[in-house]
Amino acid sequence: MTKISCTYTGDGQTLLKHGDNQAEILTDLPPDNGGKGRYFSPTDLFASSLAACSVTIMGKMAESRGQNIDGTQVEVEKEMAANPRRVAKVTLKFTFPDSLEKADREKYIASIKACPVHNSLGDVEVDITSN
Numbered sequence: 241m242t243k244i245s246c247t248y249t250g251d252g253q254t255l256l257k258h259g260d261n262q263a264e265i266l267t268d269l270p271p272d273n274g275g276k277g278r279y280f281s282p283t284d285l286f287a288s289s290l291a292a293c294s295v296t297i298m299g300k301m302a303e304s305r306g307q308n309i310d311g312t313q314v315e316v317e318k319e320m321a322a323n324p325r326r327v328a329k330v331t332l333k334f335t336f337p338d339s340l341e342k343a344d345r346e347k348y349i350a351s352i353k354a355c356p357v358h359n360s361l362g363d364v365e366v367d368i369t370s371n
Contacts, residue, residue: 252276272320287318287330290366293357294332298348307344312336327364334370345370 243259252269267282269275280288291314302309313335321328332352336345349370352358358366 253279254282273325283318283320283327286327287316290330290355290357290361291316291332293355294352295334297351297355301348301351307340309337309340309348329365329367330361331367332369334368336371 245257245259247255247257249255249266252275254267256265256267257263265285266279267285268277268279270281270284271277273281275281295312295314298309298312315333315335317331317333318327319329319331320326334345334349336348340348349368352368
């Protein structure tokens with residue numbers, strides 16, 4: 241089990257600290273919710289965690305297949321809903337290395353279903369595209 245501490249540091253900001261390795265992340269309220277947007281917002285981290293998890297799963301898969309997907313990028317777009325305020329949709333746009341065949345790209349996209357973050361999203365809509 242991983243423990244993460246979260247401290248409110250004032251002015252809409254928090255400091256997250258990972259219990260195992262002491263890595264730190266600052267968050268801030270987004271401008272559309274009265275904040276200054278100086279750092280990732282908590283919902284930015286939520287959407288970004290799907291991208292990071294997805295590409296990590298793909299990297300592990302590529303390694304087991306003897307392929308290299310270094311340089312793969314994911315552009316993340318998050319859409320908010322109101323009443324209650326929540327993340328309603330996350331769009332991921334993957335850009336794979338040109339050397340990767342279309343059939344392989346499709347297999348990597350399909351591997352997202354193994355991502356624990358993806359499997360934890362509930363009713364958040366996820367839209368996925370690639371080059």
